[in-house]
Amino acid sequence: MEYYGFTLLLATFTLYFIIKFLTKHNKIHKLPPGPKPWPIVGNIPEMLANKPAFRWIHKLMRDMNTDILCIRLGNVHVVSVSCPSIACEFLKKQDANFASRPLCVSAELVSSGYLTAVLVPSGEQWKKMKRIISKELISPARLQWLHDMRIQEADNLVRYVYSQCSNNNKDGVVNVRVVAQQYCGNVIRRMLFNKRCFGEGGKDGGPGLEEEEHVKAIFTLLKYLYAFCVSDYIPCLRWLDLEGHEKKLKEALGVLGKFHDPIIEERIQQWKDGGRKEKEDLLDVLIMLKDANNNQVLSSQEIKAEIRELMMATVDNPSNAVEWAIAEMLNQPELLKNVTKELDSVVGKERLVQESDLCKLNYLKACTxxxxxxxxxxxxxxxxxxxxxxxxxxxxxxxxxxxxxxxKGLGRNPKVWDHEPNKFEPERHLNNGPEGSSSDDIVSSLTDPDLRFLSFSVGRRGCPGGMLGTSMTLMLLARLLHCFTWSVPPNVSTIDLIESENDLSLAMPLVATVKPRLPTKVLQKIAF
Known part of the structure; x- marks a missing residue:
């Protein structure tokens, strides 16, 4: 027993010194500041004791008064940055050196073994998929081709909310989170599959049980994707699935496979059999991609994985931004008045706001x-x-x-946003942000070139879907505020703007009272 104990001790010290050797850094330049790591495991004990990890990291940065922090998890250095100028060094000045992704359990599962564009480490697969996304799926020309589908879903959005104002719901109380998330899900399902519902849908125009299950699964994948997981830093522990992440990811992937795979497989067969002649949606585009020798560019597994990634990339950012924006504006009614005044000036009340109007809605863009x-x-x-x-x-x-x-660190950095950084104040963007943008540079209206906040990432790993994400976010908010009047629910004085403990969403889904704002004749043109 003493022999085995000595052997284990020797092995532990040997591993420790190997790690020290491998992580030995430049003597001139030090690592960024951070907590002292333990041998072998680094700061994993602190990470596990201070969940959620992102709040622990941000607290460390505040306590140490630093805009760049380094913690060691296992033998991996994890560097967090909340300073725009330092962020620009990473994503602009040295972008090529930081254009890869780390290997981790969640990304491997979601991307079906690194077959997609966003989650894949640097290499030929990433280059291939990035080229396909940028040139074939969400190029300006392709988005214009799919314009009518997006408008269909913007009309369906208005129908659904309008139905909440009927006699069956006299108070017109609406769950904004459900409305926003389902709208985003409907848009991307329509663009990918040319259908908004996997089943019959809700009788009121809202989601059916299938759509609710589908969106819930997508948000489950988003919750655990790149979540801090011990086995990502100590791979030999993966088989234990200590936090249960892998089990939950596989369950959510099963739900998406249940809905997606039959559609994809049937469509592939239709093209093989000659039963389908024309491209109608993005699934058709993916299936019919051919190389110089007229061979299929993508396998069925690549198609399934990329469609899953596109679903995930589309639903969360727009829906979250719109829910928070309306919540903040309900507590500052003068902001709602400013937005509706602009909408009435640009659009009027005799028609619905369209994508072509968005470039002129500067105050709406500032709120977003x-x-x-x-x-x-x-x-x-x-x-x-x-x-x-x-x-x-x-x-x-x-x-x-x-x-x-x-x-969060960039967007609320008091050294950058010196005027009440924690207050919702759209006017700050009218002074500093791009104004009078044309439809050609609509994406820039929701981004910041100096990385003072991050809506869509930049650089080689920048979000290729910035144009789609921008138009979806602005259209969702514009339709909701143009067509309806919003107020706090009965017996409520203000909206409680408290973040969820485990993420950055509202702790409680936003529920608000809604009434038709446009003339009945305008809304009834698209009513059921």
Missing amino acids: REAFRLHPVEPFIPPHACMADTVVSNYFIPRGSHILLSR
């Missing part, structure tokens, strides 16, 4: 920018992986480090 700044959908953007030892902001960043740009 402020929602992205103050209430990002996730604490961090998807992590970047460092591909070679480097120095950033005079700190040594070792190869293999995971870089986390803090959406």
Whole structure:
């Protein structure tokens, strides 16, 4: 027994010194500041004792008064950044060195073994899928091709909310989170599959049980994707699934497969049999991609994985921003008046707001920018992986480090936003943000070139769907505020703007009272 104990002790110290050797950094430049790590496990004990991990990281940054922090999880250095100038060094100045993604359990499962565009480490697969996404799926020309589908769903959105004002719901109380999330789900389902419902849908025009299950599964995947998981830093523990992440991910993937796979497989067969002649949606585009030798570019597994990724990339950011924006404006009614005044000036009350109007709605865009700044959908953007030892902001960043740009830290950094950074104030963007933008640069209206906040990421790993995400977010908010009057529910004085403990969404879904705002003849043109 003494022999085995000595052997184990020797092995432990040997592993410790190997890690110390491998992580030995430049003597001139130090690692960014951070808590002292334990041997072997690093700061994993603190991470597990201070859940959720993102709040622990942000607290460390506040307590240490630093805009860049380094913690070690296992032998992986995890660097968090909340300073725009440092963020620009990572995503602009040294973008090529940080254009990869870390390997982790969640990304591997969701991407079916790294077959997609967003979650894949740097390499040929990533280049192929990125090219397909940018040129074939969400290019300006392709989005214009799918314009009518998006308008169909914008009309369906109005129908559904209008139905809540009927005699069956005299108070017109609406769950804004359900409305926003289902609208986003409907838009991407329509664009991918040319259908909004997997079943019959709700009788009031809202989601059916199938759509509710589908959206819930998507948000489950988003919840655990890149979540801090011990087995990502100590891979030998993966088989234990200590936090249960892998089980929950597989269950949610099963739900999406149940709805997606029959449609995809049937469509592939239709093209093979010659039963389908024309492309109607993005699934057709993916299936019919051919190389120079007229061979299929994508396998069925790649198609399934990429469709799953597109679903996930579309539903969360717009719905979260709009829910928070309306919640904030309900507590500041003068902001609602400003938005509706602009809508009436640009659009009027005799028709519904359209995508072509969005470029002229500067105050609406300012409200949306402020929602992205103050209430990002996730604490961090998807992590970047460092591909070679480097120095950033005079700190040594070792190869293999995971870089986390803090959406919340950037958006609320008091050194950048010196005027009440925690207050929802759209006017700050009218002074500093792009104004009078044309339809050609509509994406820039919701982004910040200096990375003072992050709506859609930039650089080689930047979000290729910025144009789609921008139009969906603005259209959702514009239709809701143009067509309806919103107020706090009966017996409620103000909306409680408390974040959920485990994420950045509202702790309680936003429920508000809604009444038709446009003339009945306008709304009834699209009524059931």
